Amino acid sequence: MVNVNLEDVKKAKEVLKSIVKETPLQESKTLSDRIGANVYYKCENLQKTGSFKIRGACNKIANLTDEEKSHGVIASSAGNHAQGVALGAKMTGIKSTIVMPETAPLAKVTATKGYGAEVVLNGLVYDDAYAKAVEIQKETGATFLHPFNDKYVIAGQGTIGLEIFEQLDGKVDTILCPVGGGGIIAGIAIAAKGLNPNVKIIGVQTDNIPSMKESKVNGKVTTAFKGATIADGIAVKTPGDTTFDIINELVDEIITVSEEEIARGILFLMEYQKVVAEGAGAVTTAALLSGKYKPQQGENLVCVISGGNIDVNTFYRIIGTGLAAEGRRYSFSATMTDKPGGFLELISIISKSDANILNANQTRLSSGGAIGKQVAEFIVETFDHDHIERLKDEMNAAGFEIQDLK
Structure with missing residues (x-):
């Protein structure tokens, strides 16, 4: 209903x-x-x-009784409701306490404190913060402001x-x-x-x-x-x-x-x-x-x-x-024979394909310890997924062993 x-x-x-x-x-x-x-x-x-979130928070605060306001307010939030309640409470002249998950972005925590609220961090998600807020509410008698229900x-x-x-x-x-x-x-x-x-x-x-x-x-x-x-x-x-x-x-x-x-x-x-x-x-x-x-x-x-x-x-x-999801950044490792000019050849292929090297890290031996092999890891700028596939084909055709990296 x-x-x-x-x-x-x-x-x-x-x-x-x-x-x-x-x-x-x-x-x-x-x-x-x-x-x-x-x-x-x-x-x-x-x-x-x-x-x-300020819309709901301020509408709720505006509809509190004087008795409810006198005890201050407490809320749980992943961050945005926190700021709405903190600002609404500050504008109304009442005390606010906000419980936020420990994973809440620092920007949201800092902003909430900046609006004058006392901030308590607890748990990984909103539900953990809510449980802590209920506990504090019982101890203090503050008026609880639910973020959605x-x-x-x-x-x-x-x-x-x-x-x-x-x-x-x-x-x-x-x-x-x-x-x-x-x-x-x-x-x-x-x-x-x-x-x-x-x-x-x-x-x-x-x-x-x-x-x-x-x-x-x-x-x-x-x-x-x-x-x-x-x-x-x-x-x-x-x-x-x-x-x-x-x-x-x-x-x-x-x-x-x-x-x-x-x-x-x-x-x-x-x-x-x-x-x-x-x-x-x-x-x-x-x-x-x-x-x-x-x-x-x-x-x-x-x-x-x-x-x-x-x-x-x-x-x-x-x-x-x-x-990376758009195919505009590609991370990969290339295993090559450890010989003079091998690394330069790989860079030349990347350059001629119009990819732009953002980062390159070369090691002397592969992680498996194979004799006569070396590994280089790259992050390159590319145009799209088709561009990546063409680049991989060219490197593989030249004898390099290519592995995608996350």
Whole structure:
């Protein structure tokens, strides 16, 4: 039974009108031409605190009683809800404590502290932080602010849906939205389906933590965790029961994307859209680039970029992964006969193929200790996967033993 409706979302919009930004809706000509749909990006990465989470957090805080505010607030978060709660609490003049996973990006931890919150680190994923927050809440009596399984939080996130419809004059066919615990997609689904029941709502999760997808398949809340993810903002093992009920009723489909596909999405957004997105914010792009979601020709398709709070060091590593996935960076080892001119011959082949050497490391003996052999490891810039295959063919034809490196 859905306990949040379109009127709740409209009330939230009134509450938030002087607090949050109306974020831009940007068309992507490159992606539109590539997939044959009219693709627009809802840029919540440009929202205050760098993510949509401030909408739900501030709507919830605005609806607290004076008694609840007097005890201060506590929240658990992978990072973005943390910043929304911290800023909302600071604006309201109340104390906030935030429990975050130890794996939360340093940028998110630092930003949360910068908004005046006390930060406690615990566990590897959101669920671990949540357990610790519940423990602290019992000890202190602070008011707990759930990041997604809450009526006011869901309504606050739903204001994104209202803005999308206003910005496209109601001409919306499909909305692709990241899914973790389910707060943002539940809110957007309520708003969008309330305005037009025919709008398709598609959720996107990571392959590594497909909790809402499996919940929808099983018809009940299901815990799922297969490994860590670069999409830390949606790293939720167990979704909420409230959000699940809404999603089960209103969301048309949930698909999943791989870590490599997410990295490609981040790279695409930076290179072609000039947008910095965190992993969770790039999953919708990943769904389109990978072909996991195939739109109808000419439809108006909105991809929600949920946030842009990505650690610079993480960003650097992800870009490398994305370049490799695109065939624009290739790492390999070459075993050759230990003779004068062998290494120079290999470099000459690479140069003539128009590949650019980024790194080269030569050893005297192969790892197996074979007499008269040496191994060199390279990282080179290439144009695409076809270019890599041509380069490998040329090196193999010259007698070099080539092995791909991760």
